[in-house]
Amino acid sequence: MDLALSGEAAAYRDQLRSWVEEHLPAQWRDVPVGSGDDAEYVRMRREWGRMLHRGGWLAPHWPTIHGGRGLGVDAQLAFLDVLVAAGAPEQMNTNGMGIFAPALMAFGTEAQQDRYLGPMLAHDDIWCQGFSEPGAGSDLGGLATRAVPDGDRFVVSGQKVWTSYALFAQRCYLMVRVTGVANGVTMVVLHMDRPGVTVRPLRNITGSSEFCEVFLDDVTVDADDVVGGIGAGWRVATYALARERSTGLAQRALQLSRELELMNAQLHRDGHDDGVLVEAFVRSRVVDSTVRRVLATVADGDEPGMLAPVAKVLWSEGHQAQLTTLVEAAGPEVTGAGGGWSDWLRALLFSRAETIYGGTSEIQRNLIAKSLGMPSDRG
Amino acid sequence: MDYRIDDETAALRSALLEFLRERMPDPGTEPAHAVRRTAWRELVGSEWLEHFATGTERNADPAARVAALHVAEAFGAAPVTGPVDGVAGYLLPLALATGWNAGLAGLRDGSLVTTLVPEIDTPGPDAVPRRRARRLAAVRDGHELRVSGVMSQVACAAGADAVVVAVEIDGRPGLAFVELGRAGVVVGEPSGVDLRRPVADVTLDGVAIDAASVHAPRDLLEHEDACAAGHSLFLDAEAVGGSAEVIARTVAYCTDRVQFGRPIGSFQAVRHRVADVTAKVEGARSLAYRVAWDLATAAPGAPADVVASRLWSSGAYLAAGEAAVQCHGGAGFTWEQGVHLFYRAALSGRGGAGLGAARIALAAHLGALADPTPPGPDAERAAEPVGAIDGAR
Numbered sequence: 173m174d175l176a177l178s179g180e181a182a183a184y185r186d187q188l189r190s191w192v193e194e195h196l197p198a199q200w201r202d203v204p205v206g207s208g209d210d211a212e213y214v215r216m217r218r219e220w221g222r223m224l225h226r227g228g229w230l231a232p233h234w235p236t237i238h239g240g241r242g243l244g245v246d247a248q249l250a251f252l253d254v255l256v257a258a259g260a261p262e263q264m265n266t267n268g269m270g271i272f273a274p275a276l277m278a279f280g281t282e283a284q285q286d287r288y289l290g291p292m293l294a295h296d297d298i299w300c301q302g303f304s305e306p307g308a309g310s311d312l313g314g315l316a317t318r319a320v321p322d323g324d325r326f327v328v329s330g331q332k333v334w335t336s337y338a339l340f341a342q343r344c345y346l347m348v349r350v351t352g353v354a355n356g357v358t359m360v361v362l363h364m365d366r367p368g369v370t371v372r373p374l375r376n377i378t379g380s381s382e383f384c385e386v387f388l389d390d391v392t393v394d395a396d397d398v399v400g401g402i403g404a405g406w407r408v409a410t411y412a413l414a415r416e417r418s419t420g421l422a423q424r425a426l427q428l429s430r431e432l433e434l435m436n437a438q439l440h441r442d443g444h445d446d447g448v449l450v451e452a453f454v455r456s457r458v459v460d461s462t463v464r465r466v467l468a469t470v471a472d473g474d475e476p477g478m479l480a481p482v483a484k485v486l487w488s489e490g491h492q493a494q495l496t497t498l499v500e501a502a503g504p505e506v507t508g509a510g511g512g513w514s515d516w517l518r519a520l521l522f523s524r525a526e527t528i529y530g531g532t533s534e535i536q537r538n539l540i541a542k543s544l545g546m547p548s549d550r551g
Numbered sequence: 552m553d554y555r556i557d558d559e560t561a562a563l564r565s566a567l568l569e570f571l572r573e574r575m576p577d578p579g580t581e582p583a584h585a586v587r588r589t590a591w592r593e594l595v596g597s598e599w600l601e602h603f604a605t606g607t608e609r610n611a612d613p614a615a616r617v618a619a620l621h622v623a624e625a626f627g628a629a630p631v632t633g634p635v636d637g638v639a640g641y642l643l644p645l646a647l648a649t650g651w652n653a654g655l656a657g658l659r660d661g662s663l664v665t666t667l668v669p670e671i672d673t674p675g676p677d678a679v680p681r682r683r684a685r686r687l688a689a690v691r692d693g694h695e696l697r698v699s700g701v702m703s704q705v706a707c708a709a710g711a712d713a714v715v716v717a718v719e720i721d722g723r724p725g726l727a728f729v730e731l732g733r734a735g736v737v738v739g740e741p742s743g744v745d746l747r748r749p750v751a752d753v754t755l756d757g758v759a760i761d762a763a764s765v766h767a768p769r770d771l772l773e774h775e776d777a778c779a780a781g782h783s784l785f786l787d788a789e790a791v792g793g794s795a796e797v798i799a800r801t802v803a804y805c806t807d808r809v810q811f812g813r814p815i816g817s818f819q820a821v822r823h824r825v826a827d828v829t830a831k832v833e834g835a836r837s838l839a840y841r842v843a844w845d846l847a848t849a850a851p852g853a854p855a856d857v858v859a860s861r862l863w864s865s866g867a868y869l870a871a872g873e874a875a876v877q878c879h880g881g882a883g884f885t886w887e888q889g890v891h892l893f894y895r896a897a898l899s900g901r902g903g904a905g906l907g908a909a910r911i912a913l914a915a916h917l918g919a920l921a922d923p924t925p926p927g928p929d930a931e932r933a934a935e936p937v938g939a940i941d942g943a944r
């Protein structure tokens with residue numbers, strides 16, 4: 173994805189590129205998601221986050237008071253571009269920095285921003301996201317985790333599920349329902365080391381265990397850890413997730429294009445017909461162009477509207493199809509996971525998550541139909 | 552790059568759409584020959600056909616090229632009987648780019664002129680996709696040339712005034728403007744699925760043309776290739792415009808039509824089918840805009856992306872047409888309802904996309920990406936357009 177960059181962003185990109193060349197250890201390059209030991213994987217991503225932070229490279233688009241460089245979103249894209257091209261791992265706090273931090277800057281108090289953003293960036297605190305519950309997946313409205321007010325604190329009980337990296341996290345941005353008030357859905361910061369927090373890893377489709385169940389039994393949350401006020405939960409969460417739709421998507425689209433190049437090179441080397449990736453190539457161009465269109469819209473300060481769910485569907489389903497093509501092209505070489513294919517096999521298995529998290533494909537289609545003005549499916 | 556469509560461009564597109572809806576007969580009504588001719592003359596006189604060419608001029612601002620594509624979507628949304636794509640998407644840009652004044656005069660005087668647009672060629676050593684015309688041989692006969700050969704499936708040839716023929720004289724490529732009334736020209740019966748553009752074979756049997764009238768600029772092949780790529784994008788724009796139109800009609804129909812006590816558009820099976828094709832079509836729009844931009848800036852991957860864009864947008868249009876017919880139920884199967892017109896256009900676009908050649912071209916592109924070692928002893932030739940006729944340069 174060639175992006176038009178401002179002079180400052182371009183300078184940042186060039187410096188970052190040489191820094192990465194020098195500092196990114198070879199064994200950290202192109203490590204696929206979910207490979208090897210979970211703790212080791214997290215350690216690598218955390219250490220990489222620390223290194224990037226020490227170098228001053230993280231979050232170039234954040235204001236300087238929060239540890240950024242005060243550059244535009246184009247610098248953030250340059251960051252993604254350089255790291256994806258180098259095959260670098262994502263820094264551990266990608267989720268917290270991409271989703272929660274913008275919401276905290278928009279809705280949080282100054283004290284909260286000071287308390288949390290620095291350690292997040294420095295990778296002293298690892299963050300996880302506590303939205304989904306056993307009874308509240310696509311329908312977050314089914315949220316049942318209760319927060320009972322008790323003086324200058326809340327007592328929180330309930331269960332979260334699919335909480336990525338909860339086992340390794342110090343902090344969680346958590347959606348709860350405050351009792352005793354109408355529309356009490358609220359976002360709070362949970363300290364994972366508080367008594368009453370129990371984390372149980374779940375083994376996922378790839379065999380790794382990075383997402384977890386989180387059980388909350390009378391856990392204390394301080395009143396000054398409410399983000400945006402009691403009852404503002406939907407507003408804060410919606411804002412947070414919307415930020416994710418531009419840069420988060422950009423990063424994944426960049427990765428899809430890079431993977432296509434790598435797959436193509438590998439298939440070609442192994443003597444496969446160059447034609448097998450034609451459909452995948454076409455799709456990758458469509459995904460890349462659509463994501464760029466979303467970014468251009470956002471950069472102009474406009475809402476992407478229907479284009480956001482369109483891009484999510486095209487990217488996630490396109491990525492799955494791209495990786496599945498490998499199985500069809502190289503057959504048992506891939507499914508038997510011999511040679512250099514086992515990483516791809518794991519990536520393929522992991523890609524099934526992409527049409528589920530961040531709003532399932534069905535939910536995205538509901539959103540598109542709604543934007544088109546089709547009648548509601550609620551009768 | 553800037554994908555944003557400014558207000559001025561959006562207004563132009565609306566104005567064109569309004570003009571086409573008001574002034575052009577609906578191809579679905581199978582308008583009589585005289586009606587079609589009158590409408591065509593008005594369209595040519597309106598200068599709307601020229602708009603696309605403004606974006607394709609050399610050194611045009613990339614944003615202008617994207618804007619021209621956006622405006623061209625109107626031709627898909629309000630289908631017109633006549634060789635709109637061939638004239639607006641190919642012949643006018645080609646005549647302008649190569650300074651073919653006689654050709655321009657013929658295209659602008661209200662005549663109905665058609666042609667065969669060059670198709671994707673076998674990939675050459677540099678694996679950059681190119682398009683090449685199939686040329687008819689022109690043999691010298693005194694001051695005249697005699698042109699013979701068959702042009703198969705020429706859009707709107709039945710009832711046209713003239714055809715632009717790609718010829719080869721003394722091994723050099725040229726273009727000839729051939730009136731269909733000339734001795735030796737036989738135009739076959741019109742046929743084909745697309746009501747806008749029925750096709751017919753044009754057979755030339757020793758047709759005499761004035762040698763001096765043949766347009767043979769030195770860089771003709773290059774321009775033909777570039778303009779044919781532009782034409783491919785024009786077809787993408789038509790596909791996006793046509794898709795958006797059938798989707799809008801489907802949304803409206805599914806909102807009004809009630810079954811089981813509720814609008815059929817509230818059933819998720821219907822909603823999702825429409826959402827699905829919408830995602831495909833928006834993807835098509837994204838890629839087409841991007842390629843228009845990249846062509847204008849001569850980005851290295853642009854020729855391959857043109858091919859990718861045609862593959863995707865022709866498939867997206869077909870999917871939209873299929874969904875529209877299905878979601879209209881029995882009504883969608885009627886002639887009267889009108890969605891079949893778009894479905895037919897989509898079928899014809901898909902068939903015309905040259906899927907086989909396109910896939911071969913992209914496979915070659917992927918091969919070159921995987922293995923960017925420069926070609927061996929043939930390296931010299933890589934710079935030359937593939938299929939250049941010996942002696943042309």
Ligand SMILES: Cc1cc2nc3c(=O)[nH]c(=O)nc-3n(C[C@H](O)[C@H](O)[C@H](O)COP(=O)(O)OP(=O)(O)OC[C@H]3O[C@@H](n4cnc5c(N)ncnc54)[C@H](O)[C@@H]3O)c2cc1C
Binds near residue numbers: 304334525528535538
């Ligand atoms: C790898 C991974 C990581 C995740 N990480 C986190 C995390 O860190 N924190 C967090 O809070 N959550 C996380 N999630 C959870 C994710 O957000 C949910 O899985 C998602 O919202 C779907 O909810 P669900 O799993 O309960 O499925 P359900 O909502 O039960 O959906 C099951 C199926 O029903 C369909 N469906 C549901 N409702 C509708 C409808 N209205 N119309 C049509 N179809 C419908 C869905 O599309 C899906 O196909 C993660 C998920 C995955 C896979």
